[in-house]
């Protein structure tokens with residue numbers, strides 16, 4: 001990880017699937033969310049997209065929708081791990097031994113995991129997650145947490161800024177990466193409750209969901225070390241999302257931090 005060159009570009013939020021699952025899963029997910037798939041969902045297609053966009057590394061977020069998927073996701077993560085692809089395994093909150101699963105992920109050298117309150121049916125600040133947060137915090141692993149509403153689900157507040165604050169109050173050392181600029185489609189509460197705090201946020205799937213001036217204002221009011229570039233590929237095109245970020249005309253040093261420096265630090269802090 002310390003071999004990363006200084007201008008490395010890291011997409012902190014992508015999705016991909018095993019080849020035999022991608023052909024079925026990607027069209028189904030696109031339909032459910034009423035979104036466009038820009039790639040076929042395989043890692044091969046993702047790497048071709050990274051080459052077109054000038055992205056060095058993509059973080060691939062997996063989501064275990066059942067406890068039994070843990071082993072399969074971990075094995076697949078091992079398969080796809082490379083200098084270009086950093087997979088994040090996932091644990092289901094109903095797993096009988098959350099701590100043991102987190103330990104295994106840490107022992108295999110992953111820097112973090114991915115969780116999704118809608119696909120995994122939990123509330124961010126509910127008690128069943130506490131052992132998971134404790135173990136992550138203890139092992140210095142981060143969690144990329146889907147936050148805000150989700151385009152494919154009813155608008156129940158499962159992972160909103162108030163719940164985020166409750167989690168960080170209880171686990172102040174937990175490296176929590178919120179997604180979609182703090183909370184998707186709940187940006188008024190992001191501005192009110194999250195902006196300016198030392199809470200990581202990626203910027204994925206925000207362009208054209210809120211206007212550029214507001215995206216930039218949230219980014220400019222947030223601590224510079226805590227913002228990460230992410231596309232949410234295949235649901236967004238990586239080249240377009242990089243172009244969009246550049247079109248915001250952030251101060252140069254901030255753009256460099258967002259595009260890769262912050263991510264490289266987070267991925268290296270194991």
Ligand SMILES: [Zn+2]
Nearest residue numbers: 013014015232
């Ligand atoms: Zn996503």
